[in-house]
Amino acid sequence: DNEQSPTATWQAKHRELYERATRHPFILSIRDGTVDFSSFKRWLGQDYIFVGEFVPFVFSVLLKSWKESEIKSDIEIIFGGAAALSDELSWFKNEASKWGVDLCGITPFTANTEYCRFLQSFTTLDINYTVAATAFWAIETVYQESFSFCIEGDHKTPTELLGTCQRWGNSDFGQYCKSLQQIADRCIKKATADVVREAEEVFVSVLKHEIEFWNMSSSE
Ligand code: HMH
DSSP: OTTTOHHHHHHHHTHHHHHHHHSOHHHHHHHTTOOOHHHHHHHHHHHHHHHHHHHHHHHHHHHHHHHHOOOHHHHHHHHHHHHHHHHHHHHHHHHHHHHTOOGGGOOOOHHHHHHHHHHHHHHHTTOOHHHHHHHHHHHHHHHHHHHHHTTSSSOOOOHHHHHHHHHHHSHHHHHHHHHHHHHHHHHHHHSOHHHHHHHHHHHHHHHHHHHHHHHHHHOO
16 A cells, blocks of 8 residues: 555656666566676676675664664664675675686776765765665665566576576565565654655665666676
């Protein structure tokens, strides 16, 4: 029910942008099996750099929830997300070695640098918990909706890529994203009009950064 969920209202309001982020040609090419493996390898290397910047971002959200949220379950969910990052970094290293991608020799593309700078702004500036929680939910959800689409229904996703798609597309990760959405919604409903406006702007910014990130992966 959209009336209960401000974030669901924004997903509907910014439908076009949301679809471009979650049904990107790169994702569609994975699902229909036409993906170019060199694009996949480029994505893998660039995303490893991104996750390196995502770690301090997630810990800053955890710190804000620790200080500002009276709700124990919020902290537990965000703590779970933070704790999973160690595994995620190992996954990238393992996947990179399978594909022969040298993670030490990677230079970030402009879209990645800009997205990382956006993440850094949450840790360096004193950004409100509501706004940070909204960004966190949006970032995770774009990956969940994108990769789950590659393993749903009548897909032709190459076997080599199923593990990657399952990593973010599995139903536990989907449940985790729903929990993050509930946290964001609860915060937004209690927030001032200014904070609500800022959270919506951050949601739109995440979608734009995600689209640019996919564009970078699929172009040569
Ligand atoms: C670019 N967005 C990007 N990379 C990720 N790993 C996620 C979202 C999800 O954690």
